[in-house]
Amino acid sequence: MSLKIKRNIPLAPYTTLKIGGIADYFTECKTEEEVIEALLFASEKKMPYYILSGGSNVLVSDAGFRGIIIKIKTLTLRIDGAKVSSEAGVSLPLLAKKTTGHGLSGLEFGIGVPGTVGGAVYGNAGAFGQETKDVVNSVCIARRETDSKIAEFSNEMCEFAYRDSIFKRHKDWIILSAVFTLKKDSKENCEKRMMEMLKNKTTNQPMGELAAGSIFKNPPVTPAWRLIDEAGMRGAYFGNAKVSTQHANYFINTGGATAADFLALIRLIKDKVQEKCGIQLEEEIQFVGF
Ligand SMILES: Cc1cc2nc3c(=O)[nH]c(=O)nc-3n(C[C@H](O)[C@H](O)[C@H](O)COP(=O)(O)OP(=O)(O)OC[C@H]3O[C@@H](n4cnc5c(N)ncnc54)[C@H](O)[C@@H]3O)c2cc1C
Structure with missing residues (x-):
């Protein structure tokens, strides 16, 4: 088996938000064969697995992930x-x-x-x-x-x-x-x-900040950032998670934010937009380990 499987790996460094707890198991696959090997490993051990790539559209739980994270690094x-x-x-x-x-x-x-x-x-x-x-x-x-x-x-x-x-x-x-x-x-x-x-x-857009792109999908008529603006939530924060003042559909880790901070801010913004605009926002960001 050429695949290297590591134990107890913190996931925050593998995400653009720099948030997330420890994965029980973690492997980086540089070839398709290694990806298949990782899949077989998870199947044999009856272990949950999650695919992580650039980590630029995920919020990883503070508790991390119970199972194996398969990081895709195939580059051909x-x-x-x-x-x-x-x-x-x-x-x-x-x-x-x-x-x-x-x-x-x-x-x-x-x-x-x-x-x-x-x-x-x-x-x-x-x-x-x-x-x-x-x-x-x-x-x-x-x-x-x-x-x-x-x-x-x-x-x-x-x-x-x-x-x-x-x-x-x-x-x-x-x-x-x-x-x-x-x-x-x-x-x-x-x-x-x-x-x-x-x-x-x-x-x-706040390209130099710790963010994960658009938090919400744009509803058919009005972009999510405008609804968040209309709800008066540009710049709102919870703990160290903040709605960007530059683009209201980006949430920023201002330093030391937890997944719990982000989750609370997401819930707050959804409630306010529902209350003020009558529209239910849907998350674009993907949740890992919740
Ligand atoms: C500054 C910034 C700007 C952004 N701008 C844009 C933009 O303009 N447009 C846009 O659409 N997005 C944007 N994003 C969001 C993000 O970059 C995209 O969603 C991107 O496609 C996610 O790719 P990733 O490799 O980082 O996926 P990850 O974040 O690693 O994973 C995202 C989801 O995809 C799944 N996944 C990833 N790879 C695989 C695979 N090989 N097989 C199966 N499932 C897989 C994961 O399991 C997870 O559910 C931005 C993000 C940031 C931080």
Whole structure:
């Protein structure tokens, strides 16, 4: 067995919020074979497992995780004409840079999304009118219930919707890789678009803070940040968790915040928005170990 399994690992360093307790077991997988090995280990031990990638869209419980955290670090990337094949652990900003560098359009938005290909497929990440679903051709996954056999999903089978996919309803499936079909354009045009998106993002969102992106999905008519604003909650805080004054749908760990602080702030904001605007906000952030 080439897989290294560690015991009692604090999860906070593996998240952009820098929050979270200890995982009983933890493994980093650098190849697809190691991912399958980790899945088999969890199956044999009848142990719960959770997939962690960039850790940029998760709130990990202060109590940590009872089971094994499988961290995806597979990094193979191939660009063949307009077809891009990427393992799940490849970083989205890197993918944006590589594809625009080849004069390929469709993933420019990834420059401002500090996660991985696996995380982007799972949550159909997007920004500035681009979404992962628009460029995914197929996705390879591993599933415990089929004896860790690998299955290929077409775009349609992924059931993509706004910040949603079939993978959110099957949290035990592991995304191994994805194939994207991009559009050809000049390298200059692609890179210009990407840099404009990055500039917009760094100007309007708290990119240098300890955050996890948008806490809530945007309801159909009004963006979540505006509802939070209308409820008078911009800058509100609980313990060391604070609603960003720059972008009200980002919550910041101002230093030493706990998952309990974040959970309390999320509940407070949901209640206030419901009370003042009559709209029920739905979390985009994923909860681990609660
Ligand atoms: C500063 C900042 C800006 C952001 N901007 C954006 C934005 O513009 N648009 C946007 O959509 N998001 C944005 N986000 C949120 C986040 O970066 C995205 O949701 C990203 O796609 C999450 O990827 P990840 O690899 O970090 O996933 P993680 O946070 O590690 O995991 C998120 C969820 O995906 C699941 N998952 C991850 N990888 C796999 C896999 N291989 N197989 C199965 N399940 C998997 C996890 O189990 C978990 O439930 C931002 C976050 C930050 C901190």
